[in-house]
Amino acid sequence: MSQDSLVKRQFGHRARLALSPTQVVKTADQAHAARTLWNLLHAWWQIMPKERRTLAHADAAIRQARQDIDFLAVLPAQAAQAVLKTYFQAWKNCWDGRAAAPNFKGRLRTVMSVDIPQGRDLNITRAHRRWGQVNIPKVGRVRFRWTKDLPVGKQANATNRITGARLIKDALGWHIAFRIHTLQRKSKPHQGPDIGIDVGVTVPIALSDGETYEHGEWLTDKERAKLLHLEQRAAQRKRHRKPGEPTSRRLHRIYDQIAGLRAKAKRRALDWQHQTTTTIARTYGTIVVEALTITNMVKSARGTIEVPGTNVAQKAGLNRSISGEAWGRTITMLAYKTVQHGGTLVKVPAPGTSLRCSACGRTTPGSRESQAVFVCKNPDCGWSGNADHNAALNVLHLYRMGLALIPAAGRAVVRRTKRVKPAAAR
Structure with missing residues (x-):
C-alpha cells in the first residue's frame, strides 16, 4: 500500500x-x-x-x-x-x-x-x-x-x-x-444518493426521502420521578438556608445525585446521536443541512422594562427543547463522519425552508397549519404532507439549485455553484 x-x-x-x-x-x-x-x-x-x-x-x-x-x-x-x-x-x-x-x-x-x-x-x-x-x-x-x-x-x-x-x-x-x-x-468517494436534512424538536431528524429518526425520553419514568423529587428537596433546603450560610453537605449530596441523573441522560443522548449520524453518513453520499444560527434561536424573549417581551414562558420552554436536541452537535458529528466515509456535507441558507411548498415552489401565507402538517394554500397546488419532510425537500432543492454557504472573513456568504442534477436524472 x-x-x-x-x-x-x-x-x-x-x-x-x-x-x-x-x-x-x-x-x-x-x-x-x-x-x-x-x-x-x-x-x-x-x-x-x-x-x-x-x-x-x-x-x-x-x-x-x-x-x-x-x-x-x-x-x-x-x-x-x-x-x-x-x-x-x-x-x-x-x-x-x-x-x-x-x-x-x-x-x-x-x-x-x-x-x-x-x-x-x-x-x-x-x-x-x-x-x-x-x-x-x-x-x-x-x-x-x-x-x-x-x-x-x-x-x-x-x-x-x-x-x-x-x-x-x-x-x-x-x-x-x-x-x-x-x-x-x-475513503473512496461515496456513491450514495443526495439527502436533505431538517432538524426539529418534535421530530429530531427528518430526511427528504421520508425517513425520520426519533427518540423517546432519555430517563425512565422512575428516574424522572427521582429527579423531580431530588429537585424539590434541593429547592426546599435552599429555601430554608439563611443568607450567607454555606451550603450543607446534605445539600451537596443532593446536587451530586441530580448531576448524576442529568449526566446519565446526556450520555444516552450522545449514544443516540452517534448511532444515528453514523447510519446517515454510511447511507448517503451528499448530506445537505441548514446553516442555523442556534445562539440567536435560543435567545430569551424577556425583553426590557420599557419594551417587555410576550409569551416569555413559552419561548423559554422552546429554548430548552432546542438546547436539549443539541442540533449543533449533530451537525458536528455528521461533518467528520461524512469525511471518514467519503461523503460530503453541504450547508445551505435556512430562511424560508419550512414555509415554502416543495411541490410548487411558492411560499403562501398560512400553509404551515401546525407543527406537523403542511398544506399549500396556493389554489393551483394544494399539496399536503408532513411539514418536516417538506422542509427537508426544500433543503435538498437549494443544494440542487447550486446554493451553498461558504465561510468568508468570519461570516457566511451564499455561493452559487453549478446546478446539480437530481440523482434520478444523472
Whole structure:
C-alpha cells in the first residue's frame, strides 16, 4: 500500500475508570494541584513584565513553585509541563482570535482533569474481555472498561499508537480519554444518493426521502420521578438556608445525585446521536443541512422594562427543547463522519425552508397549519404532507439549485455553484 493512499487520523476514545477509594483521593489531589498550578501561572503572568513572559521563565517559576509548595509535588512533572504548554496555547488562541483570554480556574466551576502527555507511561494491557489496565503516574495500576480495540502490545507501532491520555471527572465518576494517532486508508468517494436534512424538536431528524429518526425520553419514568423529587428537596433546603450560610453537605449530596441523573441522560443522548449520524453518513453520499444560527434561536424573549417581551414562558420552554436536541452537535458529528466515509456535507441558507411548498415552489401565507402538517394554500397546488419532510425537500432543492454557504472573513456568504442534477436524472 503506497503512502499516498494513507491519511493521518487523530481521535480520542473515552473509557470509565474503576478506581479504589485510595486511588480516587490521589487522582483528585493531582487534579486540584493542576488547577492550582494553572492559577499560579496566571498570577505570575499578570505580575511579570512583557519581556519576561517566556516559556523558559515560566518553566523556572513552575520548578520553584513545586519546591516551595508541598502539595504540588503530588502532580507528576510531565503533567505540570502539560499545564504550562496548555496555558501558553490558551494565550496563542486568544491572540489569534479563536478564544477568549485565559482566566483563573475556580474550584467549583472547573472540570477536574489531569493530563498524561506521554503514551509510553500508560503501559496498557487487556486483562479481560470487558476490562483493561492502565498505569497512571503516582496513582498506580487502574482498571478501565474495554469497549474499543486500542493499539497496544504488538498492534502498536510508529503509525498506530496511543500518544497520551487525560483523566477527567464528571458526575458519573472518573474517566480516561486516550489520544490515538493512526494512519488509515483514504475513503473512496461515496456513491450514495443526495439527502436533505431538517432538524426539529418534535421530530429530531427528518430526511427528504421520508425517513425520520426519533427518540423517546432519555430517563425512565422512575428516574424522572427521582429527579423531580431530588429537585424539590434541593429547592426546599435552599429555601430554608439563611443568607450567607454555606451550603450543607446534605445539600451537596443532593446536587451530586441530580448531576448524576442529568449526566446519565446526556450520555444516552450522545449514544443516540452517534448511532444515528453514523447510519446517515454510511447511507448517503451528499448530506445537505441548514446553516442555523442556534445562539440567536435560543435567545430569551424577556425583553426590557420599557419594551417587555410576550409569551416569555413559552419561548423559554422552546429554548430548552432546542438546547436539549443539541442540533449543533449533530451537525458536528455528521461533518467528520461524512469525511471518514467519503461523503460530503453541504450547508445551505435556512430562511424560508419550512414555509415554502416543495411541490410548487411558492411560499403562501398560512400553509404551515401546525407543527406537523403542511398544506399549500396556493389554489393551483394544494399539496399536503408532513411539514418536516417538506422542509427537508426544500433543503435538498437549494443544494440542487447550486446554493451553498461558504465561510468568508468570519461570516457566511451564499455561493452559487453549478446546478446539480437530481440523482434520478444523472
